[in-house]
Amino acid sequence: MIPIQPLTFSFDLRVGDIVVTPLTDGYLDPDFKFLRDISDENIDLLLKLGHRDGPPRASVNAYAIRSGGRLFLIDTGSGDTMGPTCGRLFESLASAGIDPADVEAIMLTHVHPDHSNGLIDLQTNARLFPNAEILLHEKELSHWFDDAEMSVADERARRRYFEMGRRQLTPYIEAGRVRTFTDGEILPGIVAVPCHGHTPGHTAYQIGSGPGAVLAWGDTVHVQEVQLPFPDVTVLFDWTPEDAAASRRIIIEKVIAEGLVVAGAHLHFPGFGHIARNGDGYSLVQRPELLDMGGGAPR
Numbered sequence: 001m002i003p004i005q006p007l008t009f010s011f012d013l014r015v016g017d018i019v020v021t022p023l024t025d026g027y028l029d030p031d032f033k034f035l036r037d038i039s040d041e042n043i044d045l046l047l048k049l050g051h052r053d054g055p056p057r058a059s060v061n062a063y064a065i066r067s068g069g070r071l072f073l074i075d076t077g078s079g080d081t082m083g084p085t086c087g088r089l090f091e092s093l094a095s096a097g098i099d100p101a102d103v104e105a106i107m108l109t110h111v112h113p114d115h116s117n118g119l120i121d122l123q124t125n126a127r128l129f130p131n132a133e134i135l136l137h138e139k140e141l142s143h144w145f146d147d148a149e150m151s152v153a154d155e156r157a158r159r160r161y162f163e164m165g166r167r168q169l170t171p172y173i174e175a176g177r178v179r180t181f182t183d184g185e186i187l188p189g190i191v192a193v194p195c196h197g198h199t200p201g202h203t204a205y206q207i208g209s210g211p212g213a214v215l216a217w218g219d220t221v222h223v224q225e226v227q228l229p230f231p232d233v234t235v236l237f238d239w240t241p242e243d244a245a246a247s248r249r250i251i252i253e254k255v256i257a258e259g260l261v262v263a264g265a266h267l268h269f270p271g272f273g274h275i276a277r278n279g280d281g282y283s284l285v286q287r288p289e290l291l292d293m294g295g296g297a298p299r
Contacts, residue, residue, distance in 0.1 A: 109218025140201025
């Protein structure tokens with residue numbers, strides 16, 4: 001009998017000389033009642049139309065970027081803070097042949113637990129990426145370290161977002177390893193694209209330029225079957241829902257106009273695709289031919 005061997009391929013996407021590798025942190029089992037401005041009946045209908053009859057799972061994706069011999073990450077997953085189905089980022093890094101000590105910079109789309117809680121070891125507060133500089137929008141950093149903002153937040157938000165966000169970032173701040181920005185090119189070939197609303201400094205990152213460039217858009221869309229056809233649907237944990245909805249439309253129109261490939265933190269893994277207009281809304285076109293699914297990119 002021929003032994004069955006596990007598959008060992010990656011889902012790399014190439015943008016010129018830049019290689020983007022999706023990294024799964026696992027998935028969440030959310031109650032989709034966190035969606036706002038839409039009825040439960042319409043949520044159920046849209047999920048069925050999208051062939052989502054099973055558990056309401058939401059992918060949690062991060063991305064590695066190899067460019068000119070340098071190694072960067074976008075987001076760090078949830079660490080060990082969000083249950084047994086998440087916290088797989090370091091397994092994904094190992095599968096991709098990535099040593100956390102080799103990561104030079106980490107771009108945070110925002111400071112929410114499924115994006116930034118993989119920065120430190122909660123037992124020791126040690127930096128899990130000892131040589132990495134953390135990059136995030138200046139509004140994002142100032143918001144989560146604003147005592148006045150924290151004082152008016154509810155208890156859940158104080159613990160889950162403010163206190164944990166500060167705990168994750170403080171070891172890097174103390175080591176002089178945090179840099180903020182407003183917009184523009186923040187690393188060679190990578191441009192920050194503000195899309196505020198979900199959080200005060202929520203940011204997308206464009207990798208490369210021209211048609212086929214990648215836009216890692218963080219939490220622009222949480223549930224693709226619902227928020228693409230109905231982009232005005234927001235979520236309970238949007239900081240300013242009206243701004244989040246406006247940013248979503250602006251970002252989606254940019255993606256269409258420029259022929260970009262999206263990389264979504266909560267689009268179904270690997271999270272890559274194009275966006276097409278569909279009536280008054282949009283749809284995701286996931287194209288396998290975008291991907292290098294052989295042995296992966298040179299490591």
